Amino acid sequence: MTCRLYNGLFHGYSEPIGDEIDFALLIVALFVGQNLFHDGYCFRNILSEKINFPSLFRRWIYAFSMASMFAFVTRSGCEMSRVATILFFGMGAITLLATRRLAEHWARESLRSGEVSLNRVFLVGYEEEINAFSERYKPWSLGMDVTAAVLRNRNTIAEDLQLATATARIFQPDDVFILLPWHEVRAIEACVETFLGLPTSVHLGPDRILEKFDGATIDKVGPISSIRLVRRPLNSFEIRAKRVFDLVAASCGLLALLPLFALVALAIKLDSPGPVFFRQRRYGFNQRPFGIFKFRSMTWTKSGADLRQATRKDARVTRVGRFIRRTNIDELPQLINVLLGQMSLVGPRPHIMAHDQMLGRTISQAARRHNVKPGITGWAQAHGFRGELDTKEKVRGRVEHDLYYIDHWSLWLDVRILFLTLFSRAAYRNAY
Numbered sequence: 001m002t003c004r005l006y007n008g009l010f011h012g013y014s015e016p017i018g019d020e021i022d023f024a025l026l027i028v029a030l031f032v033g034q035n036l037f038h039d040g041y042c043f044r045n046i047l048s049e050k051i052n053f054p055s056l057f058r059r060w061i062y063a064f065s066m067a068s069m070f071a072f073v074t075r076s077g078c079e080m081s082r083v084a085t086i087l088f089f090g091m092g093a094i095t096l097l098a099t100r101r102l103a104e105h106w107a108r109e110s111l112r113s114g115e116v117s118l119n120r121v122f123l124v125g126y127e128e129e130i131n132a133f134s135e136r137y138k139p140w141s142l143g144m145d146v147t148a149a150v151l152r153n154r155n156t157i158a159e160d161l162q163l164a165t166a167t168a169r170i171f172q173p174d175d176v177f178i179l180l181p182w183h184e185v186r187a188i189e190a191c192v193e194t195f196l197g198l199p200t201s202v203h204l205g206p207d208r209i210l211e212k213f214d215g216a217t218i219d220k221v222g223p224i225s226s227i228r229l230v231r232r233p234l235n236s237f238e239i240r241a242k243r244v245f246d247l248v249a250a251s252c253g254l255l256a257l258l259p260l261f262a263l264v265a266l267a268i269k270l271d272s273p274g275p276v277f278f279r280q281r282r283y284g285f286n287q288r289p290f291g292i293f294k295f296r297s298m299t300w301t302k303s304g305a306d307l308r309q310a311t312r313k314d315a316r317v318t319r320v321g322r323f324i325r326r327t328n329i330d331e332l333p334q335l336i337n338v339l340l341g342q343m344s345l346v347g348p349r350p351h352i353m354a355h356d357q358m359l360g361r362t363i364s365q366a367a368r369r370h371n372v373k374p375g376i377t378g379w380a381q382a383h384g385f386r387g388e389l390d391t392k393e394k395v396r397g398r399v400e401h402d403l404y405y406i407d408h409w410s411l412w413l414d415v416r417i418l419f420l421t422l423f424s425r426a427a428y429r430n431a432y
Helices: 002-010 018-037 053-074 082-113 127-137 154-171 185-195 208-212 236-271 319-326 334-339 353-362 366-371 392-407 411-423
Strands: 119-125 144-150 175-179 201-204 217-221 224-228 277-283 289-295 344-346 375-377
Touching (some): 119 127, 119 154, 127 144, 127 175, 144 154, 175 185, 185 201, 236 334, 236 411, 277 353, 344 411, 353 366, 366 392, 375 411
Parallel strands (some): 344 375
Antiparallel strands (some): 277 289
C-alpha cells in the first residue's frame, strides 16, 4: 500500500497491488515467526523488559532484509522506489512501537484490575516472610493468584507441611515458593522433599541478597552448583571488540578535532595564565590510578591544592572554561587516555579520588564501577546524572546507571550512548 500511495500521490499512476501484498505478507510471516519462536506473544513476556522495542526492531530489520533478499533472488515482488521502501520500513517500525506500547498498557491494566491472572502461586513459610514477600513484590499485580500456608515454627514443620500439602493438592498451584531464611537448611530440605511430590515447579526464595543482583543465575560446573550473583563484565572477545572500537573511533576523533584543539588551546592561553591541559589522578580499571587529561577550565594554582569538585557559579571557572565545560569540550583530551588504554570512549565516569572513597562508604556496590575501564561519557551522563554530587538521589542515580551499563554492555549500547551524549538535551544538563 505504501508503494501504491506514493506512486499515486507523486507520480500520478498506480500499479496492481498483488505483488506488494505478497511482499508484505512475507515480511509479516518472517516477523511473526521470530516472535513465536521467542514467545514474544506470551502474556508474561509482553510485560517483560526482555521483549522490548530494540529487540522487536532487530526482528523487523531481519524480516525486512530476508524478504528483500528473497524478492531480489527470485525476481519477484513489486518495483518499489527508494522513497517508498524507506516509508514502508519506517511506518512498519512506528506501527511496531505503537502496538507494543498498547499491548503493554493493556496487559498492565488487566493485571491491575484483576481481570487476568497468569498463574496460581502457593507460598510456604513463616508468617513474617510471607508478609514481607507480599508487601515487597505485590504478586497480585504481577498476575499471580496467591494462596499461602503458614509454618508456625521449626518444631512443627512436619505437621504443618502435611496440612500445606493437602491444601496445595486442592489449590493445584503452578508454582510453589518456599519462603524460609536460607540458613534454615533442614527446614528448606523438608519443604523441597514434600513439594517435589506435587506436579508443580518449586522455587527457593527469593532471598534479600538476590534483590541487589538482577542477573543472578544458577551455574553448574561438573558436580559444583552455585548461584552466580554477577557475571564477569566483559569476556575476552568483548574486551578485544571494545578496544578495537575505541582505538579506531578515538584515532579518527583526534585527527578530525585537531583544528578545534588548536583553537581551544589558543583561547585558554589568551583567557588566563597557566597550562592548556589539566591532569589529575583518578582511579581506573580495577582501581588502578592514572592521570586523566582535560582542557584547563579553571584558574591555575601551581600547588594544585584546591581539588574540590566544581559547583554551579564556581568562581574558579574561567570564561573560556565555562563555555568548554557547558559543551563538554573540556573532556575531549581524554581521547589521549583512550589511546593509551587507560580509558574507554564509554564507561563509568572516573570521579576524583575523594568522591570514589565516599561512594564506597555510602553505596555497597559502588566499587563495581571499576570493573570496566572508565569512560569519557557514560550511561549516567547520557541521562543527566553529572555535575555536583550534592544529594543522595544524584549519587544513587549515577551509581545505578553505571551498574546498569556494566551489566548490559554491548557495542550497540556504546554507540547509543555516544549518540545521546552528542545530541540529547539530558547529556548537557548540570554542565557547569
